[in-house]
Amino acid sequence: MSAQPLCHMAELPNPGSRELKIAGESCFVVRRGQALFAYRNHCPHTGAPLNLMPDRFLDYDRRYIQCSTHGALFEMDSGQCIAGPCAGQYLDMVPCHIENGTLYLREDPATDDIG
Numbered sequence: 001m002s003a004q005p006l007c008h009m010a011e012l013p014n015p016g017s018r019e020l021k022i023a024g025e026s027c028f029v030v031r032r033g034q035a036l037f038a039y040r041n042h043c044p045h046t047g048a049p050l051n052l053m054p055d056r057f058l059d060y061d062r063r064y065i066q067c068s069t070h071g072a073l074f075e076m077d078s079g080q081c082i083a084g085p086c087a088g089q090y091l092d093m094v095p096c097h098i099e100n101g102t103l104y105l106r107e108d109p110a111t112d113d114i115g
Contacts, residue, residue, distance in 0.1 A: 003104035006096065010037060015076070017057035017065070018053055022105060027094055028057050029103060030076045032066060036103045038094035043067045043084035065091070 004022075012018050012031040019028045019041065019114040026041040027047060041049050045067070051057050052068040064082070065074040072084025079091030095106040 003097075003099075003107050005039065006103045006105055009034070009098070009103070012036070014060060015062045016026070018055050019051065019057075022094060024040075028055075030057060032076050035077065036098055037076055037079070038096045038103065038105075039065070040092040041096060042092070043069060043072065043086065044081065044089040044091065045070065045072060045084070050091075084094045 002031055006020060006022065007018060007029055009031060010014050010028065011064055015030070015032045017028055017030045019026065020097050021027065027038055028041050029036055029038045041051070043050055046069055048069050050067045052063065057065050059073060066072070066077060067084065072081050079093050080089050081089050091102050098101050
């Protein structure tokens with residue numbers, strides 16, 4: 001089975017974000033430099049989606065992922081909350097890998113419960 005392509009790096013500004021569906025579930029991808037990170041689109045504090053507007057997941061300075069409900073800030077590369085009511089908690093990362101500038105869903109049944 002071939003890996004599922006999710007998006008190409010060139011489709012996102014640097015830094016930037018994009019909402020997408022993975023196996024019918026709301027997720028999003030963030031880009032910083034030559035790195036892409038994918039997460040499930042729900043806040044660990046409330047379970048609500050992180051964004052109110054399509055593709056808007058970053059704070060004003062585009063340094064952190066920000067929850068639109070209560071302003072919690074999450075690191076782009078780890079998903080760890082560094083400020084807000086869920087400080088110390090993590091976003092659910094979607095297991096992916098980058099190949100030739102394209103982000104693919106990792107197809108490892110032992111660790112991947114999406115797809």
